[in-house]
Structures are given as C-alpha cells and as structure tokens.
Amino acid sequence: MICCVVFEIPVCQSAESVPRVGKSIAIAAVGNPDSSMVTSTASWIRRSCRCDVNVKSPVSAVQSSPKGELEYLAGQLKQDDVFLVALVDVPEDVTFRKGIFKSNNVALLNVWALRPARILETQSLRDQYAGRVLKEAMYAVGALLGLGECPNPQCVMSTWENDAQLDAKGGNFCPPCDAKAEKLFKALGVHRLE
Ligand SMILES: [Zn+2]
Numbered sequence: 800m801i802c803c804v805v806f807e808i809p810v811c812q813s814a815e816s817v818p819r820v821g822k823s824i825a826i827a828a829v830g831n832p833d834s835s836m837v838t839s840t841a842s843w844i845r846r847s848c849r850c851d852v853n854v855k856s857p858v859s860a861v862q863s864s865p866k867g868e869l870e871y872l873a874g875q876l877k878q879d880d881v882f883l884v885a886l887v888d889v890p891e892d893v894t895f896r897k898g899i900f901k902s903n904n905v906a907l908l909n910v911w912a913l914r915p916a917r918i919l920e921t922q923s924l925r926d927q928y929a930g931r932v933l934k935e936a937m938y939a940v941g942a943l944l945g946l947g948e949c950p951n952p953q954c955v956m957s958t959w960e961n962d963a964q965l966d967a968k969g970g971n972f973c974p975p976c977d978a979k980a981e982k983l984f985k986a987l988g989v990h991r992l993e
C-alpha cells in the first residue's frame with residue numbers, strides 16, 4: 800500500500816508582509832575620518848542607546864559649505880533612518896565645528912576640530928580624540944531625538960565650553976535623560992536592542 804502523506808508547506812511571506820523591525824540611527828563618515836573611529840562611535844551609540852545603528856557607506860567628497868553638506872546628507876536619509884549623524888573631516892582652517900539640524904534630521908560634526916593634537920602620536924591622545932568624538936556624537940543623537948541640555952555635568956547632554964570640560968564629562972545619558980530617550984525612541988519607532 801502506498802501511503803501518501805501531505806505535509807503542510809509553509810508559504811513564504813512576501814517582503815511587504817514581513818513586519819518591520821523598526822528604524823535605526825544612521826552614522827556616516829564624510830571626507831576621510833579614521834574608519835575605526837567611525838565604527839567605534841557607532842558601537843558606542845548602539846550600546847549606550849540600545850538601538851540599531853546603521854553605518855552608511857563613506858562619502859569621500861566634502862561639500863563646499865555646511866549648507867551644501869546638510870542638503871546632500873538630508874537627501875541620503877532612507878525610510879528606515881530616523882536621523883543621521885555625520886562625522887565630517889574638514890581641514891583645520893575651517894571654523895565650522897558642528898551643526899544640529901533637527902528639522903532636517905541631520906547633525907554635522909567636524910571631527911578634525913576635536914583633535915587634541917595635530918599628530919596623534921600616543922595611544923592616550925588617540926583615546927582622548929575618540930572619547931571626544933563619541934561624546935559629541937551621543938550629544939547629537941540626544942539633540943536630534945529632542946533631549947534638552949542637562950544640568951548634570953556627568954551626563955553626555957551637559958554642555959561644555961572648553962576641551963577640559965568635554966574630556967571630563969561622561970559619554971552616556973544620565974538616568975532621567977535615559978528615561979526620556981526611551982520614550983522618544985519608542986515614539987519614533989526605533990528598534991531597541993535587549
Ligand atoms: Zn542628563
């Protein structure tokens with residue numbers, strides 16, 4: 800006797816019917832910043848914010864003005880990017896340091912301006928530089944998210960007036976800022992990591 804068993808074959812879901820996992824924060828290198836600095840900054844944001852972070856393809860050409868850069872990068876935002884933090888390597892003679900353009904969902908950081916020395920000869924100088932970049936990138940994430948300035952000097956959302964203050968402050972949100980960020984990330988549909 801031939802026994803015929805019919806198995807239920809699962810029907811593949813089309814791409815459209817698969818639920819979206821949520822949006823992510825985008826980070827992009829513009830110009831020629833150290834690629835390891837970009838990945839370590841992305842990892843810090845991912846860990847600290849417990850969010851997906853999408854490292855975009857580097858953009859080698861620097862636009863001639865911050866306005867041009869802003870317009871170009873705003874055009875690079877995809878549907879799943881909640882906002883974009885650009886680490887821009889602009890030569891030291893440019894006075895532009897940073898711009899947070901909330902209505903465009905883009906932040907521009909001139910990472911060159913954060914270098915503690917022109918030539919980073921020692922590991923401690925390289926670490927100092929990386930720390931400054933990740934704190935400024937975290938501040939930009941908080942500002943784009945809608946967090947205000949924080950009076951807690953250890954919080955990454957505190958303001959700084961000189962390099963010593965930037966070096967002294969922490970790189971994470973304080974508990975009240977973190978609680979606000981949690982709600983704002985949720986409202987924006989950002990995918991949270993466990
Ligand atoms: Zn705070």
